[in-house]
Every structure is written in C-alpha cells, then in structure tokens.
Amino acid sequence: MARQRPSSDGGGPGRTNLGPVPDRPRLLVVVPSDTAPPARLGEWLRAAGLDLDERHLDAGDDVPADLSGHDGLLVTGGPQSSLDDDAVSGLGPVRALLARALADGAPALGICLGAQLMAQAGGGRVRAGADGPEVGAGLVARRDAAGSDPLFAAVPLSPDVVQWHHDEISELPAGATLLASGVRYAHQAFRAGRAGYALQFHVETTPEIVRRWADSDPAGVASTPFDAATVAERAAAVHPDLEEVWAPFAARFADLVRAARGAAV
Numbered sequence: 656m657a658r659q660r661p662s663s664d665g666g667g668p669g670r671t672n673l674g675p676v677p678d679r680p681r682l683l684v685v686v687p688s689d690t691a692p693p694a695r696l697g698e699w700l701r702a703a704g705l706d707l708d709e710r711h712l713d714a715g716d717d718v719p720a721d722l723s724g725h726d727g728l729l730v731t732g733g734p735q736s737s738l739d740d741d742a743v744s745g746l747g748p749v750r751a752l753l754a755r756a757l758a759d760g761a762p763a764l765g766i767c768l769g770a771q772l773m774a775q776a777g778g779g780r781v782r783a784g785a786d787g788p789e790v791g792a793g794l795v796a797r798r799d800a801a802g803s804d805p806l807f808a809a810v811p812l813s814p815d816v817v818q819w820h821h822d823e824i825s826e827l828p829a830g831a832t833l834l835a836s837g838v839r840y841a842h843q844a845f846r847a848g849r850a851g852y853a854l855q856f857h858v859e860t861t862p863e864i865v866r867r868w869a870d871s872d873p874a875g876v877a878s879t880p881f882d883a884a885t886v887a888e889r890a891a892a893v894h895p896d897l898e899e900v901w902a903p904f905a906a907r908f909a910d911l912v913r914a915a916r917g918a919a920v
Contacts, residue, residue, distance in 0.1 A: 682706065682707050683725040684707050686712065690733060693731055700729070703905060705727075707729075712745055719752065720755070727764075729769070730749060732767035738822060749769075762911040764851075764852045767855060770854055771822060771855075778829055779824060779829075781824055784822055788820065790869075793815075793816055795816055797811070798833050807834045810835075814900045817857040818837075824853075831846060859901075860897075862891035865891065
C-alpha cells in the first residue's frame, strides 16, 4: 500500500522477533507501517526456513545501515509516499538500505511502497499515478524475460494480485529487467541488480487487511466502479489463488536468501 493518505489501524503485525534460530538464514523485514504487515508472506517465508527479524517504523525500531547479520531484506508497504520529504515520511534510511542491498547483490524484495523505494534506490523514478489510484483485485501479465528468471519462471502468465497504490513507478532503474506489466501501469514487477525484486502489487494480504484498507481509503475506492464492501469482497475471493501462486514464489525467494547465506560462510 503506498500513498494511501487516510491511514487505518492495520492488520496487527504480530511482532515475532523471538531471537535468531541457529543455522536458519536470517531475513531483515522492514515494515514502514503496521497497516501493511508481512502477514501471509511472513508465514510463507518462515515455512520456507527463514528466521525473520522485523523492524517496525511505527514502533520506532531502528533501520540498520547495512545487512550485517542478515542474509536478505524484505520491505513491505505503507500509507507513506516515497515522494514525501524523508523528514516527514521517515523513509530515507529504508531507501538507503535498499540501495546498499542492491549494490551488494543481496537478495531483496520490495512490496508496493517497498517496490517504489527500491526503484528510487536503484536510480529509477516514482510519480503520482498518471491514471489515478489502482485498487482492488486484478491481474498482471508476465513478460517474456520472466521465463528465464529464477523467481518468476514458474509464475503463471496472468496471476491474480491485489493492487493498492496511488503512486506509480514511472521509470525503472538502469539495467533493470521488467518481469510483469499491467494495463494501467506498466511497471508491475522488476528485477534490479543480481537479486533485487520489486512487486508493485500485494501478495501478502489477508481479507481482513484489505477490508481495513478499503474502509480507510475513500479516494482509492472511488477510483473503482465499486463500493468499499465490494472491493473488499472481490479481493477476498482471490486470496486462495494468491496463495497458490505466491507461496511457492516466497519459497523460491527463500532459496535465494539461503544461497546467499551459504556463499557468506
């Protein structure tokens, strides 16, 4: 979720930092807003064998300058805009961390706001969505280049996703590979550097989270033909399909993180 100005109380992040588990790869998870927790994506990554170290900006958690002690990075969404002044949004350290991850070739995954921050960190551009907000259940189209990508090769040609953004990635970082596009906004997923992945859309949500977003974002809902309840119902209907496609995707990302840990020892 990005540039959704009316904030909600979120899906309850369920702080899970119980300390590192020996011999498990460790993923740093930066949560810009508790309205957009890692939710099911976090569950899939743990099931795939990762130890998640969550840092919540709403709680005042620190954002490290690098990934020392971690094997990869996940940045989720939030109501902030990547276009806001860093002093207001508090996103400067997150963008800097993503830039460091890209420079080091570390496995990194950005979701919605996290994807926009990754685009900026790599030298790309974000702007207010030229065609207005993109909200609710939808489809994206896999690009040809995805066929040889280790994470996207097994993704269907037109997978279900949940959209919730008011800004758009208008220009990809130099050298980035476009992996998925949409009808309204072309830059839906890309790979930057060796192992940086960005998803403009959401795959991690629960029906409850999307319901709260719909209730708290009248401008976004007004951009659709539906009322808030219908937007939420339509999104809830695709959640089984999200799990079928994106839980295995999460497992493949975990494989990248595991490989990075192996290369470091």
